[in-house]
Amino acid sequence: MSAANGGYYLPNPSPWPIVTSAGLFSLALGFVLAINGVGFGKWIAIVGAAILIWVMFRWFGEVIGESEGGKYNAQVDRSFRWGMSWFIFSEVMFFAAFFGALFYVRHWAGPWLGDTELLWPGFDFHWPSAGPKGPIAIEPDMTPAASQFSPMGAWGIPAINTAILLSSGATITWAHWGLLKSNRAQLITGLFLTVALGVTFLSLQAFEYIHAYTAMGLTMKTGIYGATFFMLTGFHGFHVTLGTIMLIVILGRALKGHFRPDHHFGFEAVAWYWHFVDVVWLFLFIFVYWF
Amino acid sequence: MATAHHDEHPSGIMRWLTTTNHKDIGTLYLVFAFTMAIVGGIMSLVIRSELWQPGLQIVDPHFFNQMTTVHALVMIFGFVMPAFTGLANWQIPLMIGAPDMALPRMNNWSFWILPFAATLLMLSLFMPGGGPAGGWTLYPPLNVQQSGPGVDFTILSIHMLGISSILGSINIIATVLNMRAPGMTLMKMPMFAWGWFITAFLLIASLPVLAGAVTMLLTDRHFGTHFFDAAYGGDPVLFQHVFWFFGHPEVYILVLPAFGVFSTIIPTFARKPLFGYETMVYATASIAFLSFIVWAHHMYTVGMPLQGELFFMYATMLIAVPTGVKVFNWVSTMWRGAMTFETPMLWAIGGVFIFTIGGLSGLMLSITPADFQYHDTYFVVAHFHYVIIGGSVFGLFGAVSYWLPKWTGHMYNETLGKWHFWLTMIGFNLTFFPQHFLGLAGMPRRIPDYSLQFVEFNQWSTIGAFMTIAAQLIFFYYAMQSIRAGQKATSQVWEGAEGLEWTVPSPPPYHTFATPPKVK
Ligand code: HEM
Ligand SMILES: [Cu+2]
Numbered sequence: 001m002s003a004a005n006g007g008y009y010l011p012n013p014s015p016w017p018i019v020t021s022a023g024l025f026s027l028a029l030g031f032v033l034a035i036n037g038v039g040f041g042k043w044i045a046i047v048g049a050a051i052l053i054w055v056m057f058r059w060f061g062e063v064i065g066e067s068e069g070g071k072y073n074a075q076v077d078r079s080f081r082w083g084m085s086w087f088i089f090s091e092v093m094f095f096a097a098f099f100g101a102l103f104y105v106r107h108w109a110g111p112w113l114g115d116t117e118l119l120w121p122g123f124d125f126h127w128p129s130a131g132p133k134g135p136i137a138i139e140p141d142m143t144p145a146a147s148q149f150s151p152m153g154a155w156g157i158p159a160i161n162t163a164i165l166l167s168s169g170a171t172i173t174w175a176h177w178g179l180l181k182s183n184r185a186q187l188i189t190g191l192f193l194t195v196a197l198g199v200t201f202l203s204l205q206a207f208e209y210i211h212a213y214t215a216m217g218l219t220m221k222t223g224i225y226g227a228t229f230f231m232l233t234g235f236h237g238f239h240v241t242l243g244t245i246m247l248i249v250i251l252g253r254a255l256k257g258h259f260r261p262d263h264h265f266g267f268e269a270v271a272w273y274w275h276f277v278d279v280v281w282l283f284l285f286i287f288v289y290w291f
Numbered sequence: 292m293a294t295a296h297h298d299e300h301p302s303g304i305m306r307w308l309t310t311t312n313h314k315d316i317g318t319l320y321l322v323f324a325f326t327m328a329i330v331g332g333i334m335s336l337v338i339r340s341e342l343w344q345p346g347l348q349i350v351d352p353h354f355f356n357q358m359t360t361v362h363a364l365v366m367i368f369g370f371v372m373p374a375f376t377g378l379a380n381w382q383i384p385l386m387i388g389a390p391d392m393a394l395p396r397m398n399n400w401s402f403w404i405l406p407f408a409a410t411l412l413m414l415s416l417f418m419p420g421g422g423p424a425g426g427w428t429l430y431p432p433l434n435v436q437q438s439g440p441g442v443d444f445t446i447l448s449i450h451m452l453g454i455s456s457i458l459g460s461i462n463i464i465a466t467v468l469n470m471r472a473p474g475m476t477l478m479k480m481p482m483f484a485w486g487w488f489i490t491a492f493l494l495i496a497s498l499p500v501l502a503g504a505v506t507m508l509l510t511d512r513h514f515g516t517h518f519f520d521a522a523y524g525g526d527p528v529l530f531q532h533v534f535w536f537f538g539h540p541e542v543y544i545l546v547l548p549a550f551g552v553f554s555t556i557i558p559t560f561a562r563k564p565l566f567g568y569e570t571m572v573y574a575t576a577s578i579a580f581l582s583f584i585v586w587a588h589h590m591y592t593v594g595m596p597l598q599g600e601l602f603f604m605y606a607t608m609l610i611a612v613p614t615g616v617k618v619f620n621w622v623s624t625m626w627r628g629a630m631t632f633e634t635p636m637l638w639a640i641g642g643v644f645i646f647t648i649g650g651l652s653g654l655m656l657s658i659t660p661a662d663f664q665y666h667d668t669y670f671v672v673a674h675f676h677y678v679i680i681g682g683s684v685f686g687l688f689g690a691v692s693y694w695l696p697k698w699t700g701h702m703y704n705e706t707l708g709k710w711h712f713w714l715t716m717i718g719f720n721l722t723f724f725p726q727h728f729l730g731l732a733g734m735p736r737r738i739p740d741y742s743l744q745f746v747e748f749n750q751w752s753t754i755g756a757f758m759t760i761a762a763q764l765i766f767f768y769y770a771m772q773s774i775r776a777g778q779k780a781t782s783q784v785w786e787g788a789e790g791l792e793w794t795v796p797s798p799p800p801y802h803t804f805a806t807p808p809k810v811k
Binding site for chain 2 (some may be wrong): 006008010011012013014015016017018020021022024025028029031032033035036059073078079080082083085086087090093094095096097098100101104109110119120125130131132134165176184219220221223224225226227228230231236256
């Protein structure tokens with residue numbers, strides 16, 4: 001392990017990749033068994049998840065140790081940057097699949113279904129819709145009767161959540177400025193605020209989901225509206241959760257005195273990720289909640 | 292951990308489990324890929340045996356359907372993609388003068404996901420209800436309705452395979468952008484590295500979309516969503532759009548690295564520099580771009596609006612232009628070259644030839660009204676085997692025979708190499724050429740039984756399949772032979788070869804280019 005050989009850095013052999021893969025396998029296997037009604041499936045999945053979490057501690061811990069130990073030169077730093085950027089791009093494409101599904105149904109499949117009199121005569125398509133056999137949509141944020149559902153309006157919790165995420169984008173940038181001018185207090189305060197905003201966002205979203213399920217007749221099973229709504233916002237919420245955990249790790253590292261103005265890829269990676277979930281949210285707010 | 296000991300690595304099995312060395316990982320990828328090729332090959336023989344004559348004889352239709360489905364998944368995700376990633380691992384650092392891949396630990400991770408993912412896929416075959424039987428394209432409603440966990444295993448396996456490929460691609464991009472030796476500008480980079488660099492973008496942009504598609508399938512199966520159910524406002528065709536947004540770039544993912552191989556081998560044995568290097572780069576990039584806007588040519592018959600049919604038809608035809616540029620450039624490279632025909636060159640020329648036939652049948656398929664006739668017939672099966680075997684697999688064998696002496700330090704047996712090529716070439720054409728006629732005459736794909744008039748062509752095809760697979764034994768034999776013994780290879784190996792990989796000994800030391808070479 002050294003950067004001495006001509007300036008290149010080569011890590012030593014590592015047990016973590018194969019352990020991670022085994023954990024992933026166990027998680028996938030257990031998950032499939034569990035959703036197919038095999039009782040012990042969930043234990044296999046839990047073991048897999050535990051392996052993954054444990055290994056992440058060890059693997060990232062090792063990388064952080066190497067980084068703080070000064071083993072990384074500018075080239076390694078660049079490799080990490082390229083790696084993280086293209087990873088985020090792949091995440092963007094994952095969301096694109098679900099946004100694509102949403103647009104396709106709203107602009108093509110839905111209207112075609114409404115126009116044809118062959119399958120369900122009399123069905124007219126208006127978004128939000130749960131299809132000819134699904135419940136009927138009423139006004140947003142209302143209490144539905146039987147076989148009705150109420151779609152999620154934009155100007156309640158979602159608008160608040162938009163404000164929260166946008167401010168969190170500002171606080172993390174402020175924290176970054178703190179880091180750049182070696183103002184540790186600003187760095188830590190900024191990170192702390194960002195974490196707090198992230199947690200608030202998630203709590204509000206959890207509240208919104210519970211309200212949807214219990215009071216608005218809106219669930220994953222509510223036709224195509226419910227499917228796109230919960231999958232898009234759900235995957236986004238999952239990414240916010242990941243981002244918040246990453247922020248907490250970064251906050252912990254900042255408290256330990258990690259990061260220097262000229263050497264803080266870990267911080268920037270998390271900040272990029274956070275901006276990414278922020279931007280996805282803006283699209284969600286506009287296309288899922290608002291229009 | 293001390294500086295001087297970076298060469299130390301564990302021995303025995305631990306070396307392979309924990310390695311961060313691009314050569315080790317490349318070898319792992321190649322061994323895995325060829326193992327999967329055997330698995331997929333056996334499945335194809337089950338299919339061809341059942342189709343030896345009309346009626347049902349060997350397997351029941353449900354199992355037949357599982358075989359067509361899993362054969363395709365294994366060959367695409369288990370064989371061709373990992374094999375090319377293995378080549379990338381071995382060659383890209385050697386070709387651009389880097390000591391290793393940019394992110395070596397992640398490199399090992401992308402490999403080790405594969406055996407686990409493949410296990411998941413194979414397990415599906417032993418589940419109640421059997422493995423996935425609705426075709427590798429996993430269309431709903433069939434694949435929502437098939438009972439048992441087989442499809443779920445497949446979906447999770449696809450997720451894992453996808454993660455592996457995305458990580459691998461990220462690594463390749465980082466390596467190409469960040470690890471080139473000083474002086475090696477992008478426009479001096481060997482074409483193989485270019486081909487892979489562009490492929491990596493295709494992978495990163497398309498695989499997450501596949502992950503999205505199969506996730507929707509999974510939630511439709513188990514969590515009550517209605518993405519693909521028109522009664523609740525969804526649409527089965529939606530799946531096809533999302534799937535083929537991945538699926539068409541995927542076919543170029545399979546073939547662009549092989550194009551890079553052709554562009555490497557042909558100049559070596561024509562003893563002339565590649566004709567039109569820059570146009571090759573731009574043509575590859577255009578193919579990659581266009582491949583994202585042609586996906587619905589797989590869905591002409593689903594009832595798209597006329598504008599859609601026309602758009603996708605013209606866009607598809609447009610791809611033939613940069614593809615043609617590449618073919619003409621390869622031919623022009625050979626023009627008046629001092630050619631010799633060692634095994635790698637045979638594969639390259641054979642590959643270009645076969646691929647071109649596949650490209651022409653693709654052009655026929657791209658014509659919407661004509662495709663109404665050809666769609667879901669054996670004509671399509673013939674088309675994609677011409678492009679994938681002729682393009683990707685011939686490219687792969689060409690690459691392996693070309694670089695084997697470099698990797699092992701021994702020349703392989705040239706006579707056996709030629710036998711392998713010619714038997715494969717003849718067997719392949721025997722298998723798939725008649726399928727064009729079967730398709731044009733209306734024989735549907737993915738059916739275990741057929742009408743009497745198709746017997747003769749099907750029997751040619753089955754004979755060809757057995758011949759092709761048998762010929763692969765020669766490959767395994769000569770590859771093993773060259774690993775163990777054989778005439779010592781020089782660093783240069785091939786008289787006309789150019790590039791950094793030929794400046795290091797054969798076999799190369801465990802670590803190469805610890806100090807970057809200078810590139811003029
Ligand atoms: C000039 C270039 C090409 C054109 C115009 C073309 C056109 C087409 C069209 C129109 C279809 C749909 C046929 C149908 O289902 O009715 C098709 C299918 C297919 N093509 Fe191509 N193609 C080209 C190159 C390639 C290449 C390079 C590959 C792979 C390396 C490839 C692999 C496939 C596969 C796998 C299918 C069938 C997928 C399935 O339904 O299972 N094609 N092609
Ligand atoms: Cu296509």
